[in-house]
Amino acid sequence: MNIIYVARIDEDYSLDLGVAKKINGQISALEALYCNVDYLRIKNKKIMLNDIELKEIKYRRLAYRHLYNSIKRINNQFDAAYLRYVRADYFFLKTIKLLYKRGVKVIVEIPTYPYITEINKKTVRGILEIFIDNIITRLLKKYVFKISTTSKYEEIFGIETIKINNGIDMNSFPLKNKSNHDTTKVIKLIGIGNLARWHGYDRIIKGMFEYYKENVDINIEFYIVGEGNEKVNLEKLTHDLNMQKYVHFLGVKTGTELDNIFDEMDIGVSSLALFRAGGGHDPIKSKEFLARGIPIILAYQDLLIDMSLPYVFFEEESNSPIDMKKIIEKYKKVRTIDSEEIRNYSIKNLSWENQMKKVIKVLER
Template sequence: MEPTFDKFQIKVFFMKRKGLFIAFDNLTYNPNIINDTKPSEVNGLEKKIFYQINTFKKYGFEMFFYNPYLNRNSLIEKITRRLPFHFLEKWDFDFSAINSFSFIYIRKPWFMDGDLIFTLKKIRKIAPSIKIFLEIPTYPYDHEGKDFKMLPLKIKDKLWRKYLFKYVDRIITYSDDDYIFDIKTIKVSNAIDYELVKRKKILNSIDNSFNMIAVSSLYYWHGYDRAIEGLKNYYEGTHSKEVNLYIVGTGPEFVKYEKLIKEYDLENHVFLTGYKSGSALDDLYDKCIIGLDSMGRHRSGVSFNSSLKGKEYCAKGLIIVSGVKTELDLDGEFNYYIRVPADETPVDFVSVVEKVDNYLSSENIFDIQTKIMEYSKNKFDYEVALEPVKKYIDNI
């Protein structure tokens, strides 16, 4: 017999197909960010929030966005938030509406504090059955902030995160951890809008040079000094191919890289381009066949990383070289992936070139890039990546 639902049950079902997305700091949700914002003005985190919320909408949820800090972001409050027992006095949110939501999806704040914990406690009291997710983009993260001024925030985070297990149902993680802070995880991959970032021009052939690209904000954990050191060794020895590296972005390591390039006389092979976007970035991608993912994640204590940049490299049809374990290590179907050791040794580009040559000996570059792009579309598009979260919600 087919199951039947009375009008009240149907009304409750549709009422509960609502989700609340919470973010912190200065982050907002702009529903027109892709169409109305110049590429140079797009905040990468806000773009990710846009795609996550829109994906939940595609799944059939009515989504709402809230940031408790947007109206409380004065300089004084930014300073006092660092104090161990300082909380916001009140979130300007109508908590009587909490029962209308089936789930809350929270993007981890810069640091955990009592403000978040006591709010979650209040939500649990009002709506015991609501499902609460906390996304932690990088784990572990304790080694990411090296400045002394970060110490009060780290202490505050360690103090308050111990209480998360009382209120959070699942941690959304890009790591391979089964539990974080004694909370069961849902493992997902970082995701992309494939149609937006896919390669514009697929190569038909390549000459005797291999062009590589590394796009990042140039923090110490990106580790591209290992690549520069590796190219120094490569050109000092016998080499079969010309290998060039385009490092795209700005950040704390820029000056360090600049000095190394000059010291090793690599100005004709390593190019610091600064920030690029739009067609200028596409032009660089179009000449490259290799993408360098993070080379120094071990420096921040991370042993597994699902980087957003790695997904973009896939969408661009690039052979990926990574210095940290990723989901590509676990997938026997993906053949165009090279892992180098997660340590301080220079990248062995003799070995990298040899492996790329092996790929090209059996397939042409056009077929390789096409296969990588199709793989990306099937594995890392947002609707695919967030499916485990949707399944969990649907089974509530």
């Protein structure tokens, strides 16, 4: 099966790094399922088809226009198109129409639904974005074959859904090496991503503040990797609570540098406040942490992960501080579990290949 994957992201833009990693995992999975995949996206403000540069652009926000014009010039015969959704505009609709007219089955992935809570409705730009999106999405039913989504909805915009969960590309997440620090004296937590309110990292920082009010035998440190709108708020909270000694902001890290950081980490912090985004999310970080062989803290029911596993630390979804004493007690019970055991669980249960099989099955009907 020949598939074109279209994404309005820039692989070299810091805020798109996580999404780019997910897409590459999906493409690797499709190729493992014997599909031929052409990947159309932006890389360092250049429209790229696989490794071929098609055009240089000035503005990322006009990407759909350039992607549409690029598809017009591509003569490859595709059985299906897989488009990652980032708010609709006129050229998004034209792209789907063009593919539909060529006899291509169009699948649109909506990674978060509903997504209106992610748009700032207090700005002119946000209001205009919602207005245009509402118009365009009403027209999609005629041209879109299916919508793939991690949400629970049977239909979106009147279009039948394919329910998938966020998986991982195991090759992208090496097993962590044994850390050099003594976990009976210090436990290191890591949060990573395009920092947003629904990650709930403030709950960890506030929990640490409460924890350090008393004399403690074990120190807790929190390392935050990434950039995003929430970073300023987290930095201010850290300063206001005088937690700078224990909360560290590392910025964007990738590749070997990121792997080296993970070697020293003991627990991964996944999303702790998804309700702030209105629901509909399926965080991928929890799977990535397990793939690297470390326990996780999360405050939602992950549909792919066995929530009864001893190294899955479930917290109630709220705004309240995380009780760090309880986290320490949970960690003490799993400290001796080998990282390879956690990774092996991931290999068997959390791969992208298992998820993209669902898409291929529907396309082959």
